Amino acid sequence: MSSGVRVLDKTSLLLSVLENESASLAGLVAKTGLPRPTAHRLATALERLNLLTRDSTGRFALGPRLADMSVGARQNGLVPAATPVLGQLRDLTGVTARLHKRRGVQRVCMFSADSRSDRIDAVPTGTAFPMRGGAVSQVLLAWEDPDELYEGLRDSRFTAETLAGVRRRGWAESVGDEGSGIASIAAPVRGRDHQVVAAVALSGPVSLLTRSPGRRYAARVIDAAILVGDRL
Structure with missing residues (x-):
């Protein structure tokens, strides 16, 4: 050619x-x-x-610039790939489904399929949060290299042992870390090179997600994250 x-x-x-x-x-x-x-x-x-x-x-x-360009191109396709998947996940569970991406020491909400019945933890697209706590932060950090893990854990409310459990299970859950009465569960979205490029999460009141959201919703969240990765 x-x-x-x-x-x-x-x-x-x-x-x-x-x-x-x-x-x-x-x-x-x-x-x-x-x-x-x-x-x-x-x-x-x-x-x-x-x-x-x-x-x-x-x-x-x-060289490294080609890798960065490749990751950037895949991540630019994250929202279109995730939009229908998160809408379906929201409809199946009745709670808000979101896509998050890590940017340095923060995580950014890239897309939110909001629950029609629950607005208790509404998060506008583009909102950034520190990576100190919550299921999403754990998933976005758990598979990083040792130096990134060390830096990420310095100010976090979770431990290296917590992240080891996330890697073993393939998902993370939290209760109260992202607001009083809020529970969440998250799973990694992987690119073609198997690197974690984003996280899919369910977030909502403990009354809906329970205090052990993974027990009920882990399989659905993992399936949604895999499907987003496949669509990239």
């Missing part, structure tokens, strides 16, 4: 070679058929843009 722009076609060819494995400059030349000076010029220019990087042996590999 040709774009009609030679330098773009050469760049695309070079990137495609690195999709599955790293390669030395000689390997790039051999696999692309590009002249060595051309391959070197393109590879080093892409490296300066963080589109390529080099491993410990000096071989070229896809």
Whole structure:
């Protein structure tokens, strides 16, 4: 496939070679058929843009900026993917269903399918909350790497042991952490690389969700989170 722009076609060819494995400059030349000076010029220019990087042996590999762009593209599709799923989850359970995404030390409500009968904990789209407590915060933090876990736990009201339980079960629940009389249950939405990109949550009065919301609703929330991930 040709774009009609030679330098773009050469760049695309070079990137495609690195999709599955790293390669030395000689390997790039051999696999692309590009002249060595051309391959070197393109590879080093892409490296300066963080589109390529080099491993410990000096071989070229896809860079961190490509990964960030890929995650961003998937996350831009989160709301369209989640909207019908959360509407159905709300209708099945009778309580509010929401989609949350982590942004640094905060979690942001990306979409809310509000219960028609309960407005006790209404949250406008775009509202940000600290990651100190609640089922959503636990899910968004539980599968992070050790350094992120350490930083996230410094000011939290839950512990590393709590997050170990979340990873083991695949969901989190909380009662009272997000407001007096409010219970919630959350499960992770995963991208194609299996990384957690968001959380699906049910939230509502304890009188509806009970003090053990996971016992009644865990399967439904997990199924909804998986379906959102599949739709990305």
